[in-house]
Amino acid sequence: MDNERNSIITIGEKEYELILTTRATKAIANRYGGLENLGEKLMKSENFEMALDEIVWLLTLLANQSILIRNLKNKGKAEDLLTEDEVELLTSPLDLAAYKNAITEAMFKGTKRNVESEDEGIVPKNT
Template sequence: MDERSAVVNIGGTEYEMLLTTRATKEIAGRYGGLEDLGEKLMKSENFEMALDEIVWLITLLCNQPILVHNLKNPQDKKPELTAEEVELLTSPLELAGYKNAIMEAMYKGTKRNIQSEENTGKNGAVG
């Protein structure tokens, strides 16, 4: 499992959710940016629309590790998850529970690992 991913169980199969640059671009194209995502989901006009958006997001994030695998292993491609599969293999209650995994994947995907470098002077002395 990638350190940037979160895991969900869909129909008895575990899927990783991963926020990649490609997924971020798709989210930005649909919502205007990651910061606008939560607001758009909360303001969905109706329950069906909200479910459609959550299913789309789950499918997008679950397919990123599959696409990475397929890119790195062209001879051993895995099938992508479809929105229809997500809809048929989950309940609305489960979808609500996936919110934490979605947020975890997005947090890990945007987290900055900042490491300080030692400041060395001209003579190699730490300063």
């Protein structure tokens, strides 16, 4: 995958690329009302179990984007998608805390904008 769009994590001795795609953005918007509400929702989860559920859901969503992209490019060699149950069984709460950085990195890379300004040679007037 494109290293400028992803972050890498390991779940159960297998590497997964976390990628924020348009499809993932739509799913996040549907669940939280938009990317801007995601952080607030994760921080304000009513209890520890709900916070873990949200992180597992988001981790699974972002990890599955790279699998879906590979499946699209390699028709006939479809790889199974990661499930929330697998993430829960193959990780510990400590792992999930470490993965939050990878989630943040993937989200940042997926929404970054490369802004370039052009020098139009405008010289300010002296008044």
